[in-house]
Amino acid sequence: MRLNILIGGKAGQGINKISGIVSQTIAAHGYFTFNYRDYPSIIRGGHNFNILSLSDKQISSHESKIDIIVALDEFTKKRHALELKKGGMMIDYKKFMHLGLNLNLALSGELTKLLGIEKKTLLKEISRNLKGKNYLNGALEAAGEGYESQKEKFHLRKLNNKLSIMSGSEAVAFGAINSNIDLYFAYPMTPSTNALHELAKRQLEHNFMTFQPEGEIAAINMAIGASFSGARVMVGTSGGGFDLMSEGLSLQGISEVPLTVYLASRVGPGTGIPTYNMQGDLDIALRSGHGEFPRVVISPGDPLETIEKVNEAMYLSEKFKCLSILLSDKHVAESEFSSNVKANKSLPVKVLRKVPGEGIVKASSYDMDDSGVTTEDAHFAKKNAEARIEKYKDIKSYCKKFEMIKIHGKTNSKNLIIGWGSTKGAIVDAINGLDYKFLQVLYMKPLSDQIKKEMLKAKKVILIESNLTGQLGRLIREKTGIKIERRILKYNGRPFRSDELRKELKRI
Amino acid sequence: MKEPRTRGVELRTNKKITWCPGCPDHIILESSRRAILSLIKRGFKKEDFAMTCGVGCHGKIFDYLDISGVYGLHGRAIPTAIGVKLGNPNLHVISFAGDGDTYSEGMAHFVHACRFNPDITLVVNDNQSFSLTTGQATPTSQLGFKTKAEPLGEFNFPINPIHLSLSAGASFVARCNANDIAHTQAVIEKAILHKGFSYVEIIQDCIVFNLEINDRDNRMYKLQGDNRNLKKALELSQEYDYNLGNGKIPLGIFYQRHRKTLHEEWPILKKMKKQKKGWKHYKK
Numbered sequence: 099m100r101l102n103i104l105i106g107g108k109a110g111q112g113i114n115k116i117s118g119i120v121s122q123t124i125a126a127h128g129y130f131t132f133n134y135r136d137y138p139s140i141i142r143g144g145h146n147f148n149i150l151s152l153s154d155k156q157i158s159s160h161e162s163k164i165d166i167i168v169a170l171d172e173f174t175k176k177r178h179a180l181e182l183k184k185g186g187m188m189i190d191y192k193k194f195m196h197l198g199l200n201l202n203l204a205l206s207g208e209l210t211k212l213l214g215i216e217k218k219t220l221l222k223e224i225s226r227n228l229k230g231k232n233y234l235n236g237a238l239e240a241a242g243e244g245y246e247s248q249k250e251k252f253h254l255r256k257l258n259n260k261l262s263i264m265s266g267s268e269a270v271a272f273g274a275i276n277s278n279i280d281l282y283f284a285y286p287m288t289p290s291t292n293a294l295h296e297l298a299k300r301q302l303e304h305n306f307m308t309f310q311p312e313g314e315i316a317a318i319n320m321a322i323g324a325s326f327s328g329a330r331v332m333v334g335t336s337g338g339g340f341d342l343m344s345e346g347l348s349l350q351g352i353s354e355v356p357l358t359v360y361l362a363s364r365v366g367p368g369t370g371i372p373t374y375n376m377q378g379d380l381d382i383a384l385r386s387g388h389g390e391f392p393r394v395v396i397s398p399g400d401p402l403e404t405i406e407k408v409n410e411a412m413y414l415s416e417k418f419k420c421l422s423i424l425l426s427d428k429h430v431a432e433s434e435f436s437s438n439v440k441a442n443k444s445l446p447v448k449v450l451r452k453v454p455g456e457g458i459v460k461a462s463s464y465d466m467d468d469s470g471v472t473t474e475d476a477h478f479a480k481k482n483a484e485a486r487i488e489k490y491k492d493i494k495s496y497c498k499k500f501e502m503i504k505i506h507g508k509t510n511s512k513n514l515i516i517g518w519g520s521t522k523g524a525i526v527d528a529i530n531g532l533d534y535k536f537l538q539v540l541y542m543k544p545l546s547d548q549i550k551k552e553m554l555k556a557k558k559v560i561l562i563e564s565n566l567t568g569q570l571g572r573l574i575r576e577k578t579g580i581k582i583e584r585r586i587l588k589y590n591g592r593p594f595r596s597d598e599l600r601k602e603l604k605r606i
Numbered sequence: 607m608k609e610p611r612t613r614g615v616e617l618r619t620n621k622k623i624t625w626c627p628g629c630p631d632h633i634i635l636e637s638s639r640r641a642i643l644s645l646i647k648r649g650f651k652k653e654d655f656a657m658t659c660g661v662g663c664h665g666k667i668f669d670y671l672d673i674s675g676v677y678g679l680h681g682r683a684i685p686t687a688i689g690v691k692l693g694n695p696n697l698h699v700i701s702f703a704g705d706g707d708t709y710s711e712g713m714a715h716f717v718h719a720c721r722f723n724p725d726i727t728l729v730v731n732d733n734q735s736f737s738l739t740t741g742q743a744t745p746t747s748q749l750g751f752k753t754k755a756e757p758l759g760e761f762n763f764p765i766n767p768i769h770l771s772l773s774a775g776a777s778f779v780a781r782c783n784a785n786d787i788a789h790t791q792a793v794i795e796k797a798i799l800h801k802g803f804s805y806v807e808i809i810q811d812c813i814v815f816n817l818e819i820n821d822r823d824n825r826m827y828k829l830q831g832d833n834r835n836l837k838k839a840l841e842l843s844q845e846y847d848y849n850l851g852n853g854k855i856p857l858g859i860f861y862q863r864h865r866k867t868l869h870e871e872w873p874i875l876k877k878m879k880k881q882k883k884g885w886k887h888y889k890k
Contacts, residue, residue, distance in 0.1 A: 160881070217758060258634055267862065280885040281692060304872070304890070305888075305890040306890075307692070307874055307875070311688075311718070312717075312718040313714060315685070315716055316682075316683065316685040316718070317685075318686075319678060319679065319685040319687035319689060320685045320688050320692065321689060322678075322685070322686060323658065323676060323678075323686040323688065323689020323691075323692070323693060324689040324692045325689075326689070326693065326886050327656065327689075327694040327884055327885075329693040329694075329885045331693075346679070349679055377843070437757055449885075451861070451888045452657075453694070453884065454654070454675075454697055455694055456655065456672060456674060457653055457674075458652075458674050459674045460674060460676075460677070461675075461677070462677035463679050469619075469620070469621075471669040472666075472668070472669050500722060558609045581649065
């Protein structure tokens with residue numbers, strides 16, 4: 099059983115707020131949800147919509163065919179009419195025009211009634227979300243008015259699942275807090291900004307600090323300075339900001355000051371399409387920064403994995419005094435996923451190295467000799483370069499204890515799909531019940547040796563990525579010598595929908 | 607990160623100095639060394655000092671001073687220093703930078719540091735030339751300065767960093783003459799003791815590039831006291847515009863006012879400062 103609900107209107111009408119509240123209501127009723135946000139780079143006006151999918155089983159994707167459209171404006175009705183399934187429902191804004199800004203809440207009432215969920219469940223979620231706001235009573239009344247005006251249609255009986263809803267951005271915050279983060283530096287840039295907000299609002303409670311400096315270059319250099327004096331640090335950014343940081347990444351490489359970078363990618367090149375999704379930055383995560391130095395690149399596919407992988411990234415960067423990059427994207431960062439599982443226990447991130455205040459410590463952007471001063475000596479040039487390669491070998495061997503890849507679907511299938519990051523949800527949902535095995539790559543650097551073995555076992559290998567050139571495919575070819583010929587690539591800024599992907603798989 | 611060895615002179619490493627013989631950078635090193643040493647004699651702990659450097663001739667001081675620090679990237683000495691201070695608010699952080707470093711590549715950081723008011727000290731060696739890269743014009747180079755990169759002569763009016771820092775909200779602004787060890791030492795000491803962002807601009811000659819701007823000592827005079835309002839400080843800052851000429855060049859502390867530092871704005875940093883702990887030892 100699965101329903102897809104599209105909630106659309108103008109930016110500023112509270113589309114996201116209401117789909118959040120309805121998701122929580124549905125989850126409280128025991129159903130799994132997945133909430134996809136589609137919005138342009140506009141503060142007021144334009145056209146925003148969310149697709150809220152619900153099911154009695156775990157889902158992590160949205161679909162292209164819609165069961166219910168909740169239209170907060172005329173444009174939504176026109177734009178999405180063709181996506182509505184036969185017999186689908188349209189909840190129209192016209193009935194509640196008189197409610198002004200509470201329109202969205204009235205429509206949420208209608209939707210809740212339509213689904214067959216009790217009114218009190220919705221009102222409880224509204225009260226929780228708008229606690230302390232002077233418009234709470236008006237909001238509750240509007241929701242009630244909407245609820246009473248509609249008839250029940252879908253009769254969702256209550257289920258006993260204990261679910262929590264989380265976005266990838268919240269997960270970054272939880273992962274960092276679990277790792278005892280001390281300082282988070284970021285300059286606003288979609289889609290990494292929400293992680294800054296999620297961390298900022300928790301800083302006093304959890305005894306850490308977030309700081310927004312004058313730009314990304316300042317952010318990364320401050321982070322290196324703070325890490326040098328003993329703080330557990332992370333910086334957050336998106337493609338263009340990451341480009342600005344690349345000299346700082348290189349500084350990390352030579353100075354060996356622990357550093358974790360959260361990179362949430364969007365559509366490039368340039369300013370690109372700022373609020374849409376693309377897995378276009380794997381190449382820069384792997385290679386950005388001049389010179390040759392070790393790094394770790396990890397890409398989680400959902401919030402739960404984000405919590406765990408942020409922790410592993412911070413753990414590895416402190417343990418090996420290396421650069422860790424946590425590569426996510428708009429689809430994972432801003433979609434809301436429900437789950438009935440909790441993240442694994444965190445590894446303790448401990449600063450054991452000597453820091454200023456405890457003695458004389460020096461870190462440098464120049465090559466250094468054994469006494470800690472600048473050298474241009476050929477002997478040290480060679481020795482230091484080799485030490486960096488040795489360190490990478492140690493990292494590679496240590497990472498084997500983590501989940502570097504995951505296998506989903508039919509484990510004995512000869513049809514192997516390879517993908518990473520935000521495509522996970524759509525792939526897992528698309529192959530449900532089909533003869534496919536899905537190999538999800540979580541560690542891009544180091545890359546698991548298991549990937550080649552799996553590819554050699556398979557009859558048919560299919561690469562799925564949300565980019566133009568198949569960047570993971572290129573990495574796999576570099577490391578294994580195998581070119582993946584069958585590819586499903588999507589690069590229009592919109593993430594895969596599971597029903598669409600299912601069709602593509604039949605075609606290929 | 608490595609631990610340096612030292613021998614001989616206090617606060618000096620055993621690294622051979624590679625500045626040109628006769629370069630005023632040697633004198634700035636000595637003034638800085640004496641300032642830190644004097645503070646250590648007054649109870650500051652050597653281990654609690656940390657420096658950050660940019661890249662340029664000035665940055666070599668990193669290898670010669672035996673205190674902790676980060677030899678950062680060109681233009682980034684200031685954000686690195688702010689980071690070091692945020693990582694442990696109990697450290698005395700001094701950022702050594704050059705004029706190309708601070709006023710060209712790192713200008714945004716300079717202006718924002720004046721705004722943020724972190725409790726760090728910035729010492730800028732200003733020789734009005736990119737010397738380590740063989741003598742191109744910096745933002746403080748005089749009009750008409752001919753270089754290999756500017757063969758028609760510099761046609762941009764130099765910026766006045768003293769005036770700029772005052773307008774941007776710096777809470778301690780001073781200028782020194784590199785050749786005057788005692789005065790520079792005294793000003794650097796006061797700058798470190800100042801609670802907030804303290805900025806010390808040091809005018810120095812480069813003995814290889816931009817020779818026409820050199821030998822200004824006879825035009826310099828010392829300001830008396832430091833208790834003057836912003837209006838007066840701004841007025842004094844305009845006595846010297848960094849071009850060739852015969853006018854007077856004021857030295858000393860132009861302006862000093864206490865206002866809340868970056869660290870005093872954050873409850874957790876205040877706690878860490880009170881407990882004398884950095885993040886490494888702070889119990890959450």
